[in-house]
Every structure is written in structure tokens, then in C-alpha cells.
Amino acid sequence: MNAVIEDSNIVVETHDLTRKFGKFVAVDKLNIAVKRGEIFGFLGANGAGKTTAIRMLCGLLEPTSGTGTVAGFDIVKQAERIKSRIGYMSQKFSLYNDLKVEENLEFYGGVYGLDSRALKQHIHETLERMNLQHVRTKMTAELPLGWKQKLALGAALMHNPDIIFLDEATGGVDPVARRDFWDMIHDLAAHGKTIFVTTHYMDEAEYCHKISIMHQSRVLIQGKVGDLKVQTGMKTVEELFKHVVTQGDSA
Amino acid sequence: MSVIRHFVKKEFRQVFRDKQMLRMLLIVPIVQLIVLGNAINLDVKHVRLAIFDHDHSEVSRDLLSRFRSSDYFDIILADQSKLSALMDRGKIDISVVIPEGFARDLGSGSTAKAQLIVDAQNSNLAGIATGYVNGVFGSFQEDFRNRMLEKNPDIKSKIHSVEVVSRVFYNPEMNTYFATIPGIAVLLLTIITTLINALNIVREKEIGTLEQLMVTPISKFQFVMGKSLPFAILGYIELAIALAVGMLWFKIPFAGSFLLLAFSAALFLMTTLGAGLLVSTVAQTQQQALFTAWFFLVFCIIMSGFLTPIENMPTALQYLTYLDPLRYMIKVTRGIFLKGSTFFDLKYELAAMAIYGTAMFALAIFRFRKSTT
Amino acid sequence: MRLRAIILKEFLHIFRDSRTLFLVLLMPVFMIFLYGWAVNLDAKNIQIAVADLDQSPASRYFIDKFAQSKYFQVTQYVTQPDEFEDLFRRYEVRAGITVPADFGKSIGNEFATSVQLIVDGYDGNTAQTVLNYARAIVAQYNTELLPQGFEAPIEVIPRFLYNPSLESGNFIVPGLAAVILMMISALLTSVSIVREKETGTLEQILVTPVHVIETIVGKVIPYVFLAFMDGMLTIGIGVLVFDVQFEGAAWVLLTNTLVYLYSALALGLLISTLASTQQAAMATALMLTLLPSIMLSGFMFPIAGMPLILQVITRLIPATYFLEIIRGVLLKGTGYAELYHNTLILFGIGTLFLLLAIRKFKVRLG
Ligand SMILES: Nc1ncnc2c1ncn2[C@@H]1O[C@H](COP(=O)(O)OP(=O)(O)OP(=O)(O)O)[C@@H](O)[C@H]1O
Ligand SMILES: [Mg+2]
Numbered sequence: 001m002n003a004v005i006e007d008s009n010i011v012v013e014t015h016d017l018t019r020k021f022g023k024f025v026a027v028d029k030l031n032i033a034v035k036r037g038e039i040f041g042f043l044g045a046n047g048a049g050k051t052t053a054i055r056m057l058c059g060l061l062e063p064t065s066g067t068g069t070v071a072g073f074d075i076v077k078q079a080e081r082i083k084s085r086i087g088y089m090s091q092k093f094s095l096y097n098d099l100k101v102e103e104n105l106e107f108y109g110g111v112y113g114l115d116s117r118a119l120k121q122h123i124h125e126t127l128e129r130m131n132l133q134h135v136r137t138k139m140t141a142e143l144p145l146g147w148k149q150k151l152a153l154g155a156a157l158m159h160n161p162d163i164i165f166l167d168e169a170t171g172g173v174d175p176v177a178r179r180d181f182w183d184m185i186h187d188l189a190a191h192g193k194t195i196f197v198t199t200h201y202m203d204e205a206e207y208c209h210k211i212s213i214m215h216q217s218r219v220l221i222q223g224k225v226g227d228l229k230v231q232t233g234m235k236t237v238e239e240l241f242k243h244v245v246t247q248g249d250s251a
Numbered sequence: 252m253s254v255i256r257h258f259v260k261k262e263f264r265q266v267f268r269d270k271q272m273l274r275m276l277l278i279v280p281i282v283q284l285i286v287l288g289n290a291i292n293l294d295v296k297h298v299r300l301a302i303f304d305h306d307h308s309e310v311s312r313d314l315l316s317r318f319r320s321s322d323y324f325d326i327i328l329a330d331q332s333k334l335s336a337l338m339d340r341g342k343i344d345i346s347v348v349i350p351e352g353f354a355r356d357l358g359s360g361s362t363a364k365a366q367l368i369v370d371a372q373n374s375n376l377a378g379i380a381t382g383y384v385n386g387v388f389g390s391f392q393e394d395f396r397n398r399m400l401e402k403n404p405d406i407k408s409k410i411h412s413v414e415v416v417s418r419v420f421y422n423p424e425m426n427t428y429f430a431t432i433p434g435i436a437v438l439l440l441t442i443i444t445t446l447i448n449a450l451n452i453v454r455e456k457e458i459g460t461l462e463q464l465m466v467t468p469i470s471k472f473q474f475v476m477g478k479s480l481p482f483a484i485l486g487y488i489e490l491a492i493a494l495a496v497g498m499l500w501f502k503i504p505f506a507g508s509f510l511l512l513a514f515s516a517a518l519f520l521m522t523t524l525g526a527g528l529l530v531s532t533v534a535q536t537q538q539q540a541l542f543t544a545w546f547f548l549v550f551c552i553i554m555s556g557f558l559t560p561i562e563n564m565p566t567a568l569q570y571l572t573y574l575d576p577l578r579y580m581i582k583v584t585r586g587i588f589l590k591g592s593t594f595f596d597l598k599y600e601l602a603a604m605a606i607y608g609t610a611m612f613a614l615a616i617f618r619f620r621k622s623t624t
Numbered sequence: 625m626r627l628r629a630i631i632l633k634e635f636l637h638i639f640r641d642s643r644t645l646f647l648v649l650l651m652p653v654f655m656i657f658l659y660g661w662a663v664n665l666d667a668k669n670i671q672i673a674v675a676d677l678d679q680s681p682a683s684r685y686f687i688d689k690f691a692q693s694k695y696f697q698v699t700q701y702v703t704q705p706d707e708f709e710d711l712f713r714r715y716e717v718r719a720g721i722t723v724p725a726d727f728g729k730s731i732g733n734e735f736a737t738s739v740q741l742i743v744d745g746y747d748g749n750t751a752q753t754v755l756n757y758a759r760a761i762v763a764q765y766n767t768e769l770l771p772q773g774f775e776a777p778i779e780v781i782p783r784f785l786y787n788p789s790l791e792s793g794n795f796i797v798p799g800l801a802a803v804i805l806m807m808i809s810a811l812l813t814s815v816s817i818v819r820e821k822e823t824g825t826l827e828q829i830l831v832t833p834v835h836v837i838e839t840i841v842g843k844v845i846p847y848v849f850l851a852f853m854d855g856m857l858t859i860g861i862g863v864l865v866f867d868v869q870f871e872g873a874a875w876v877l878l879t880n881t882l883v884y885l886y887s888a889l890a891l892g893l894l895i896s897t898l899a900s901t902q903q904a905a906m907a908t909a910l911m912l913t914l915l916p917s918i919m920l921s922g923f924m925f926p927i928a929g930m931p932l933i934l935q936v937i938t939r940l941i942p943a944t945y946f947l948e949i950i951r952g953v954l955l956k957g958t959g960y961a962e963l964y965h966n967t968l969i970l971f972g973i974g975t976l977f978l979l980l981a982i983r984k985f986k987v988r989l990g
Contacts, residue, residue: 058466059466059621059622060462060465060466060621060622060623061622061623062622062623062624079621079622080468080470080621081468083466083467083468084467084468086466088463088466090459090462090463092459093459094458094459094460094462094463095460095463096261096265096460097458098264098265098268098269099261099264099265103261103264106257106260107257107258107260107261108463108467110253110254110256110257110258110260111254111257111258111464111467111469112467112468113253113254113468115253116253269901269904271899271900271901271904272901272903272904272907275904275907275908275911279907279911283911283915286919286920286934286937287915287919289930289931289934290919290920290925290930290934291919291925295926295929296928296929297928297929298928299928338785339952339956339958339962340962341948341952344928357778360773361777362777362778362779363777363778363779364778364779364780364781365778365779365780365781366780366781366782366783367780367781367782367783368782368783368785369782369783369784369785370785370786371784371785371786371787371788371790372786372787372794372795372951372955372956373795373926374787374790374791374792374794374795375792375795376926377784377787377790378790379752379753379756381782382756382760384780385760385780386756386759388778388780389759389760389763391778392778393763396770396774399774400774412736412737412766412769413686413736413737413738413739413762413765413766414736414737414738414739414762415738415739415740415741415758415759415762416738416739416740416741417740417741417742417743417755417758418740418741418742418743419742419743419744419745419751419755420709420712420742420743420744420745420746421712421744421745421746422745422746422748422751423745424748425745425748425749425751425752425755426748427748427749428748429745429746429747429748430746430747430748430749442910446906450902450903450906451903454902454903535643536641536644536819537815537819537902537903537906538641538644538812538815538816538819538902539641539643539644539647541811541815541906542644542647542648542651543647545647545651546647546650546651546654549651549654549655549658550658553658553659553662553663554658554662558663558924559662559663559664560667560747560750562667562668562669562670562671563664563667563668563669564661564662564664565661565662565664568661568662582715585746586713586715589746590712590713590744590746591713592713592714593713596710596713596714597714
């Protein structure tokens with residue numbers, strides 16, 4: 001599993017990335033490699049360590065040991081340079097509820113350093129793409145959850161990042177909206193963006209190019225979705241997941 | 252620069268949308284200044300005094316009428332047997348007992364004695380009230396001597412005495428609120444700016460929006476400035492309100508330079524906002540932030556000389572007051588406001604504030620972490 | 625049993641957040657030591673400047689009277705009285721005395737000499753003190769100049785009740801206990817309830833069949849406990865470290881403290897129904913409890929000196945009544961015979977707050 005091939009196309013890569021909270025190991029020796037344009041799915045039960053791993057990759061949390069690079073930059077020493085290249089949507093809704101929809105976009109665009117012309121244009125485009133024009137001047141607090149998630153995704157994309165981390169982006173979102181979400185994700189990937197997603201919906205996992213199944217802070221299995229199914233003889237990712245996790249538990 | 256501008260815009264939008272908070276920030280200080288300016292009144296006037304005259308002489312009646320005509324006392328009529336109960340219940344502050352034979356002793360050259368019973372719970376008040384009583388006795392004594400001397404003109408011509416001609420600068424009526432209003436203004440400024448900065452950031456931590464910010468490429472400096480500038484502006488608004496209340500409501504003349512005061516405020520705000528930021532780096536919840544900031548604030552307030560003149564403190568503590576940024580700002584504000592002190596008059600205080608402000612701000616930026624370890 | 629569950633949960637909250645617990649217990653200690661040491665209301669060593677234009681033995685003798693008094697300290701000698709104002713603007717002295725050039729010569733030649741005293745009046749209270757002390761020193765000096773038989777000596781023998789040692793601490797510490805009790809209890813309750821409102825957990829509790837009263841009582845009891853410990857800590861340190869007198873009965877103080885806490889917590893509850901965010905709760909609590917308790921209760925500033933309208937307001941503040949109680953018990957040794965009406969009023973104010981809070985609470989639910 002340690003044999004990760006050096007490849008110029010690889011945009012996210014880790015070597016034995018580990019994070020402990022006190023004695024508790026939340027992420028244990030994570031090794032992954034994600035290529036440009038890939039949709040990488042991170043699966044795992046609650047508390048498996050997905051969010052912790054993503055936060056390390058985004059430079060929000062320092063690893064206890066191990067190394068990693070994102071967009072070619074070291075996640076410890078060059079965390080700040082990574083930040084202008086990535087978009088992040090956290091598991092918990094974290095835009096400002098007491099700002100209007102467009103004000104949230106304006107603020108994040110501004111923080112990413114867009115000049116006022118670009119800012120105006122990006123806000124317009126984002127509202128259009130996310131289908132939020134009609135609630136432009138609404139208070140964010142008043143939006144239904146699914147729309148809030150769309151707004152959060154829009155805000156994460158304002159600065160046109162190369163790599164996008166979506167931590168349970170579709171949690172609590174209705175099926176139609178989820179469908180829209182995934183259309184957008186595929187569209188982004190087709191444009192060369194790399195998408196890193198975590199999800200508890202196994203049907204979503206089917207859309208991923210590669211998946212990695214985490215359990216109790218370790219990766220049990222990872223690879224192309226098709227390859228893994230063949231390897232284990234499972235028909236769906238859901239079966240695959242249950243199979244791997246029960247095996248992991250008994251091991 | 253534009254990043255900071257967006258920050259300022261965002262904070263202002265949030266502040267102005269939160270009407271409850273806005274009321275707190277703008278109206279409450281006015282109310283507090285007016286209430287506290289009136290409440291902190293150390294001019295001891297209505298001392299409740301009971302007099303028991305056992306002498307019933309012309310002399311004692313003269314004394315009595317002097318007490319009655321003094322502005323400082325409210326005379327309480329009481330039965331001496333109830334005195335101790337009345338004092339226990341706090342109905343009488345001080346009582347004077349003129350014993351039988353007072354006039355006789357005074358005339359004969361032996362010491363005339365009077366007894367004073369003072370409710371001394373508040374030693375300061377007790378001291379001042381005792382001073383007033385002594386003052387009445389003193390002027391009575393002086394007149395008594397003069398009457399004696401009038402009868403002996405040959406001796407009178409040889410007598411010399413010193414009289415005090417006094418002039419009180421800046422505040423001829425010695426109103427307490429001249430000092431307390433600028434003091435409270437600075438106090439409010441300190442409390443509001445320290446707390447608001449700390450609570451605001453910790454609140455973003457609590458609700459998770461801080462994490463979203465930390466994943467952007469914004470620099471520590473931009474973040475700190477973006478958070479502090481809006482509250483610095485708010486601080487200036489508070490200060491302006493306080494000045495207006497002081498000048499218009501309390502009619503305290505502003506003697507110095509507004510520009511110098513604004514400059515001093517900038518130095519001071521760096522300290523308080525920096526302190527708020529520092530608190531936010533150690534607190535996880537708003538409650539913790541409040542209580543942590545509290546320690547800083549209590550230290551600042553007590554050691555500032557606002558409640559008690561610094562020279563009354565034990566020497567060791569007096570040195571400790573040099574660590575208190577509020578000490579300088581209160582001096583500077585009172586100096587500029589009341590005395591028209593200039594930059595050169597206040598150079599040491601301003602230098603101390605500049606050092607404090609820079610250090611605090613730099614420490615806050617240094618301590619602030621975009622990632623958790 | 626449901627009540628027990630809520631109390632238990634609240635205690636868990638408190639003890640899990642060990643940092644807050646630590647701060648809450650450390651705060652009174654910190655405050656009392658700072659206050660106890662630093663706050664000394666009795667002026668002494670007031671720094672003054674002297675312009676001795678005479679430079680004669682007589683003038684030096686006169687100035688010595690000031691220098692030797694414990695109230696004054698001559699720190700600057702200037703040649704011109706107009707230098708005083710410079711010194712004032714730099715805060716170097718509080719007053720300046722000018723002894724005129726003919727001071728020595730005029731003794732024995734003229735009836736009176738004027739000595740000028742210029743006072744920095746910015747701090748009215750200290751200025752007043754300076755004037756009083758200076759006049760007393762000069763009066764003493766004048767008495768010395770009187771010929772035998774004309775002194776007409778009067779001795780005023782003071783007896784200082786309740787605080788014979790005239791220690792500021794005896795006055796400050798009981799007041800501080802009142803402030804701390806009020807602050808901790810009202811602030812903690814209001815903030816912790818509003819926090820549950822903000823995070824939505826209060827809703828969770830309210831959908832359970834728990835009665836509103838149970839919820840409230842359950843939330844409040846742990847804070848009674850904490851605040852009570854804080855109060856005892858304050859008084860304990862006051863008595864043991866700062867030698868504060870304790871003349872009365874402990875049980876009178878304890879029972880009254882509980883009644884006071886009842887009113888403080890009721891106020892905290894009321895605040896929690898008014899505020900929708902923690903920040904608003906904190907600001908309101910500080911506004912409604914801390915500042916009035918410090919400034920309007922008679923803690924440091926005598927109520928008698930306030931304008932009438934404020935005197936009326938002080939009667940609405942629980943701390944005003946508790947201060948009278950605690951000072952009565954500690955300093956005067958009074959008991960229920962003298963204090964019962966204060967206890968009753970405190971109880972009444974508390975009940976009023978509580979009823980208002982419950983009404984507000986119900987309205988919000990309905
Ligand atoms: N700051 C922290 N301190 C202590 N423990 C933590 C911290 N953050 C996360 N953990 C623990 O690390 C483990 C992994 O958490 P993480 O949030 O990464 O899981 P997850 O896979 O994202 O789960 P979920 O699907 O529920 O989001 C959990 O047991 C969690 O309690
Ligand atoms: Mg997670």
C-alpha cells in the first residue's frame with residue numbers, strides 16, 4: 001500500500017499521514033494519491049476519521065506524523081500556499097447566517113482577493129449556476145438546508161480552485177438537489193478539477209472514480225470503483241462497503 | 252487592502268443587523284455615563300448627624316446652630332437611649348455628644364471635651380465626616396478665641412496667624428464627575444472593545460465559520476486587521492458619544508486637542524483589541540472568553556487609579572500599576588479633557604501606551620494560529 | 625427524578641468545562657486580593673510642590689509642618705508659582721503651596737499673612753481632601769502662635785463604631801462578596817441558558833414532558849451551588865487574610881446569602897428570556913447586575929450622595945439590601961431582629977423576577 005507511484009498528475013498525496021488526539025489515533029497512516037480531474041470518494045462509518053484527514057489536507061490541522069502534499073505543496077510547511085488553490089466545504093454549514101446570500105459570496109470572493117470586477121462577475125455566475133438568483137437578497141438563515149449547501153458550494157468555488165474538498169456536502173439534501181449537486185461535480189471534474197468527497201450515501205459513491213474505505217482510523221481498501229468490485233466480487237459499492245467493514249471488524 | 256475592506260464591510264453588516272447588540276453598543280453607554288456620573292458622587296453632603304446637648308449653655312447652643320446651618324449635615328432628632336439601635340440600623344452616620352460642663356471648661360482654660368460617635372464602616376466616609384465635624388468645631392473655636400482676644404487688644408496686636416487662600420484649578424467647584432466621566436468613558440471603551448473582539452472571534456469558532464475562514468489564503472495580519480478595524484471604529488464612536496455626553500449633559504469643558512485624544516485612543520485600542528484577540532486564542536467558548544477577559548479587565552480597572560488614587564496603594568502595588576494600560580489612558584484622557592495637557596506633557600504616558608499597544612498587537616498576531624496543532 | 629436528571633446534566637456541563645470552572649472559582653480570589661490590597665480609600669502621601677519665595681527659617685518651619693504630616697509629601701520645589709500648572713498637566717503633584725517673600729518678616733508685624741494654596745481640581749474628591757488637610761495643618765500652626773491662655777482647647781474624642789481600626793477592607797470585602805455572588809450567578813445562569821437556546825438543545829429539553837418549572841429549577845441549582853462556594857470563598861479570604869471582622873452569627877449570613885442568590889438567579893433567568901444570543905445575554909447581565917451592584921448599591925459610593933431618582937433605583941437592586949445585611953452581620957453583629965425586612969424584600973424582588981421570567985418563558989413557548 002505504501003507504493004505510491006510518483007506521477008506529475010498527482011495533486012493530492014499522503015505518506016503515512018497520522019493524527020492523534022491525546023492517545024486516541026483519529027487517522028492512522030493514511031496513504032492516498034489522487035490525480036488531476038479525479039473524483040475521489042472517502043467512505044467510512046461515523047468517526048472513521050474522514051473529516052480529520054480532510055482538515056489535515058486543507059492545512060487546518062497539523063498532522064502528528066507523516067507527510068502530504070496538495071497541489072504540489074507540503075501540507076505542513078506550505079499550508080498557506082495550498083489555501084489559494086483549494087475550495088473547502090465543511091461538514092457543518094459554516095457561512096454567515098446573518099449575512100445575505102450575495103453578501104456571503106461577496107465576502108468570500110473578497111477574502112480570496114478577487115478584484116471588484118471579477119467579484120461582481122463571479123457572484124453573478126455563481127448565483128446563476130447554483131440557481132439562487134431569486135434568493136440573492138435573502139438572509140442566509142432563512143434558506144432551506146439544501147439551498148444553504150448549494151450556497152456553500154458556490155462560495156467554495158468563487159475563486160476557481162483546482163482542488164475541491166467536499167465534506168458530506170449533500171448531507172440533508174433532497175434527492176433532486178443531490179442529483180444537481182453531482183451533475184455539477186462531474187462537470188467540474190470534466191473541466192480538470194479534482195474533487196475530494198466524503199459521503200454516507202452509497203449511491204453517490206458509485207459516481208466516484210476512486211474510493212477509499214476508512215474504518216476506525218485506517219484505510220481498509222482503496223482503488224478504482226470497478227476494480228474493487230471485481231476484486232471482491234461485489235455488485236454495488238454498498239455491498240462492497242458492508243463487506244469490507246464487517247471483515248475489518250472481525251479482523 | 253481590499254481583503255481588509257471586505258472584512259470591515261462584513262463585520263459592519265453583521266453588527267448593524269443585530270439590533271439588540273447595536274442598542275447595547277450605542278444607547279447603553281449613554282445611559283451608563285449619565286447614571287454613573289451621578290452615582291459616583293464622593294462629595295459627602297447629607298451626613299446624618301444627631302446632636303445631644305447635655306450642657307444647655309449659650310456656647311453649646313451656638314455650636315448646635317453652626318451644625319444646623321452647615322450644608323454638610325442633615326440633623327436627625329433622636330432620643331439618646333435609642334442611639335445605638337439607630338446606628339445599628341444605619342439611620343445615623345455620626346453623633347456629637349456635648350457633655351455637661353463644656354462651656355465651663357472652655358472658659359476656664361482647661362480642655363473642653365466633646366464626644367463623637369462615628370459609623371466607621373466606610374473608613375473614607377467616616378474620615379471625611381469627622382473632618383466636617385472637626386471643621387465646625389475649628390471655626391467655632393477660632394471665633395471663640397477671637398472674642399477673647401477682642402477683650403485684650405494689647406495681646407491681639409502681637410498675634411500673628413496664617414490664612415490659607417486657595418484656588419482650585421480646572422474644576423473650581425471640585426465636582427467629582429469631572430474626573431469620573433472621562434474615567435468611565437475610558438472604562439467603557441476598554442470593556443467594550445476587549446470583550447467584543449474576543450467574543451466575536453470565539454463566536455465564529457463556536458459556530459464553525461472561523462474554520463471556513465482559516466481555509467482561505469488570508470494572512471494573519473489581514474485577519475487581525477480585518478477583525479480589529481471595525482471594532483476600532485466602533486470604539487471611536489463610543490468615545491465620541493462619551494465625550495458628547497460629558498460636554499453636553501455634564502457641561503464639562505473640553506480643554507485640549509481632539510486630535511491628540513484620537514491619537515491616544517488609537518494607541519490604546521491596539522492594546523484592548525490585541526488583548527481581546529489574545530483571549531480568543533485561548534478560549535474555546537464565549538463563556539470562557541468572557542471569564543478570561545474578565546481577569547484582564549478587573550486588573551486594569553482596579554489598578555488604573557479610577558477607583559482609588561494610585562498614591563494610596565501600597566508601594567509594591569504602585570509599581571504594578573505601570574503594567575496597566577488603563578492607568579495611562581485614564582491619565583491621558585483626563586489630562587487632555589480637563590487640563591489641556593499637550594503631547595509633551597504626556598510624552599511618557601503616550602510612549603508607554605505605544606509600547607504596550609505594539610507589543611500586545613504583535614503578540615496577538617504571533618499567537619494567532621490558522622491551524623490547530 | 626426528572627429534576628435530578630436535569631441537575632445532573634448541568635453539573636456535568638460545569639465540571640466537563642474545567643476551564644470555566646477554574647475561572648469561576650479563581651475569579652473571586654483574584655478580585656478580592658486585588659481589591660483588598662489596592663483599593664485604599666484613605667488618602668495619604670499626597671504629593672505637593674512648594675514655592676518658597678521667602679527662604680527664611682520661618683518659612684522653612686512652616687513648610688516642614690506639611691512635609692512632616694502623613695498626608696502630604698513635598699516632592700518638588702519650584703521658584704515660581706506659575707510652574708505649578710505645568711506640574712499639574714504632567715500629573716506630578718496634586719497641589720502647590722506658595723509662601724510669600726515677606727513671610728518671615730511679617731510675623732510679629734502684621735496680623736495675618738496669606739499663604740496661597742493652588743489645588744489641581746480634576747479629581748474633586750482628592751482636591752477636597754487636600755483642602756481639608758491643609759486647613760487643619762495651618763490651624764494647628766496658628767494655635768502654636770497663640771499666647772498662653774488663649775488656646776481655648778477643645779478635644780473632640782471620636783469613637784469609631786463597627787470598624788474601629790478604620791480599615792478599608794472591612795468595608796470593601798463584604799461589598800465584594802455581594803458583587804461576586806450577583807455577577808457569577810446571574811451571568812452564569814443567563815449565559816448557560818441562552819447558549820442552549822442558541823445551539824438548539826433547549827428545544828430538545830422542552831419537547832420532553834419535563835415541566836417548565838422543573839427545567840428552570842434544574843438548571844439553576846448547580847449555579848446556586850457554584851455561586852455559594854464563590855461567596856464563601858470571598859468571605860473566607862476576607863476574614864482570614866484581610867482580617868475582616870465577623871461579629872454576627874454565621875447562620876444569619878448563610879440563610880440570607882441563599883435568599884440573595886435566589887434573587888440573583890431569578891434575575892439571571894429573566895435576562896435569559898430577554899436575550900437571544902450569548903453576547904446579548906452577557907451584555908445585559910453586565911448591564912443589569914454588575915454595574916448596578918458595584919456603582920449603585922452603596923458598595924463604594926454612598927447612596928446618600930446620589931440624586932433622588934437614583935436613590936429610588938438603588939432600592940430596586942438586590943445588592944443594596946444584601947450589602948446592608950452582610951455589613952450588618954459582619955461589622956455590626958446584627959441579626960434577624962434588625963434585618964428581617966431586608967430579607968423579606970430580597971425574597972420579594974426574587975419572586976417578582978421569577979414570575980416575570982416564567983411568564984416570558986411561557987409566552988415564548990406558546
Ligand atoms: N479536536 C478533536 N479532539 C479530540 N477528538 C477528535 C477531535 N476531532 C475529531 N476527533 C475524534 O476523531 C475521530 C474521527 O473524527 P472525524 O470527524 O474525522 O470522523 P468522520 O469520519 O468525519 O465521521 P463522520 O462521518 O461522523 O463525520 C472521532 O472519534 C472524533 O471524536
Ligand atoms: Mg466527518
